[in-house]
Amino acid sequence: QITLKESGPTLVKPTQTLTLTCTLSGLSVSSSGAGGVGWIRQPPGKGLEWLGNIYWDDAKTYNSSLKSRVTITKDTSKNHVVLTMTNMDPVETATYYCAHRMSDVGTYDHWGQGILVTVSS
């Protein structure tokens, strides 16, 4: 059974750096194939915004509107994926999700429950 779980701070101050961890169970970040993990966020009452993906071969793709601020890495020893986002702004208050990108298909078939991050002083 594949599960993903987001963890990290639920409150960050403006201009601070947000670091979130996605812990995987039932799959390995050392897997082969074209799968991977993506990060998606959703402001309260609004739609979904794709942030970026990391693939099992360590390739990465990012939303071009955020590219310089977002970094996604993976830790094979801990079997988790980390999202780092610099210079956070209050408008980026949102639920942040990690999700499993299917091998050979770009859709996400398993999602974490999400973590609500509030950006406020």
Added chain:
Amino acid sequence: DIVMTQSPDSLAVSLGERATINCKTSQSVLYTSNNKNYLGWYQQKPGQPPKLLIYWASTRESGVPDRFSGSGSGTDFTLTISSLQAEDVAVYYCQHYFGTFAFGPGTKVDIK
């Protein structure tokens, strides 16, 4: 970057009736070398993460009821719920994965 639009923003359908949601991409997401459309559909209920319904524009994810179907090619796509059930009340999103990724703005489906 490919821009996604969805229509309508919301719709209300009677139980047992058909619901149709449209998704349009600003450029084709059909990869001609494999003749596949790089588009998926999700359902999101309040307080829950999105749930994958459809990928490759028309392939139903395992366990998804067959009243959900996807169609379209190139830049114009449709998600159809053939006979709306109470549990289908949700927001529906399309997503492309042609190069980078992006989601549509969503369509809210309610019971009339």
